[in-house]
Amino acid sequence: MTSSRISRHLPIINIASYLRTSQNPEDIAARQATSEALHSACLQFGFFYLDISEYIDPGIPEELATLAHQFFALPQEEKDKLSISNQDNARGYARLKENVTNGKADNHEGLDFYRPVQDPDPRRPLWGENQWPDLAGFKEKYEAWVQKMKDLGLIVSRRWMAIGLGMTPDEWQELRSQVDDSFWVMRAIGYPPLPDDHDGFSCGAHKDYGCLTFLYADPIPSALQVFLRQTGSIAAADATGLPVERGAEEGVWINADPIPGCVVCNIGEMWEVWTNGLYKSTLHRVIHRSSSYRVSVPFFFEPNFDSVVKPLAAAKRIQGAAGSVVPEKKPVVYGEFLLAKVGGNFAGGKYDD
Numbered sequence: 001m002t003s004s005r006i007s008r009h010l011p012i013i014n015i016a017s018y019l020r021t022s023q024n025p026e027d028i029a030a031r032q033a034t035s036e037a038l039h040s041a042c043l044q045f046g047f048f049y050l051d052i053s054e055y056i057d058p059g060i061p062e063e064l065a066t067l068a069h070q071f072f073a074l075p076q077e078e079k080d081k082l083s084i085s086n087q088d089n090a091r092g093y094a095r096l097k098e099n100v101t102n103g104k105a106d107n108h109e110g111l112d113f114y115r116p117v118q119d120p121d122p123r124r125p126l127w128g129e130n131q132w133p134d135l136a137g138f139k140e141k142y143e144a145w146v147q148k149m150k151d152l153g154l155i156v157s158r159r160w161m162a163i164g165l166g167m168t169p170d171e172w173q174e175l176r177s178q179v180d181d182s183f184w185v186m187r188a189i190g191y192p193p194l195p196d197d198h199d200g201f202s203c204g205a206h207k208d209y210g211c212l213t214f215l216y217a218d219p220i221p222s223a224l225q226v227f228l229r230q231t232g233s234i235a236a237a238d239a240t241g242l243p244v245e246r247g248a249e250e251g252v253w254i255n256a257d258p259i260p261g262c263v264v265c266n267i268g269e270m271w272e273v274w275t276n277g278l279y280k281s282t283l284h285r286v287i288h289r290s291s292s293y294r295v296s297v298p299f300f301f302e303p304n305f306d307s308v309v310k311p312l313a314a315a316k317r318i319q320g321a322a323g324s325v326v327p328e329k330k331p332v333v334y335g336e337f338l339l340a341k342v343g344g345n346f347a348g349g350k351y352d353d
Ligand SMILES: N=C(N)NCCCC[C@H](N)C(=O)O
Pocket: 099, 100, 101, 102, 185, 203, 206, 207, 208, 209, 300, 341, 344, 345
């Protein structure tokens, strides 16, 4: 069994081997192959599918989507009761077009949850309390998902970094201490079809902020799109890509349609710093035009709030061995970076003064 196959351009990587801890040669070889597939997926795309069907029953994320549909179908005044303005302007419900990307209103509504904090204070940015809908099973099922996705983040990082990036056990322990209390974010996003006259996107082009995003979405094609920079290999790989964009950087937008049993996974900007640019965090956007209401549930596995993210020795060794001279990226305190990002997500935030 191979752990990776190329389909619709983005690799599909099955993590089953990571769930087995045995040291028999077959399992070791399978984990090696999985890590190599992750490494090359990130060198090439920064985006891939993780087949998690042996890790979690595929019916479980479908239940999350069903609950999200129920929530978004409530009357506007019911949804507004959970408004982010009740809290820290981040945790809770944001109306259609309240989120802004690249200066334009996004045609989606969303319900955001963050890692709970010890001493909540709604006046402190990001430090309020989560607001859960009063729908049977909602909180329990989403909280169970948070636990599974946090574990997945650690399982994937550990094997991948040790084998794929060639980290020593000590180096992994050091990195582990920066993600073991992840300041995770989870969103339920609701996308009505994009009106023809809307000046913007369902979600404008952006990079994710942290480490790893695990996205479940309704099985609707042609919504999420990923920007592939136009390099020789990508140009050759692309047969059905959308029209080439001419801008600062050339490339193609390809669809990342849902695949049963898989989550779409991409690396965020902190990974770009850790790998000193060896891995690139990839732009993506959502253009949802089909007639149905679309729901997606991204889980963002992020560093700890206080983590100081800086280029890893393992990445610099790889760059050194390849003879590439790469200027070293500056350290970033994750929590500060996140605060600046979230502050920019709204047209006129309450912390603007
Ligand atoms: N935590 C994450 N990645 N949330 C999604 C970001 C969506 C883009 C955002 N409005 C922006 O302009 O950055």
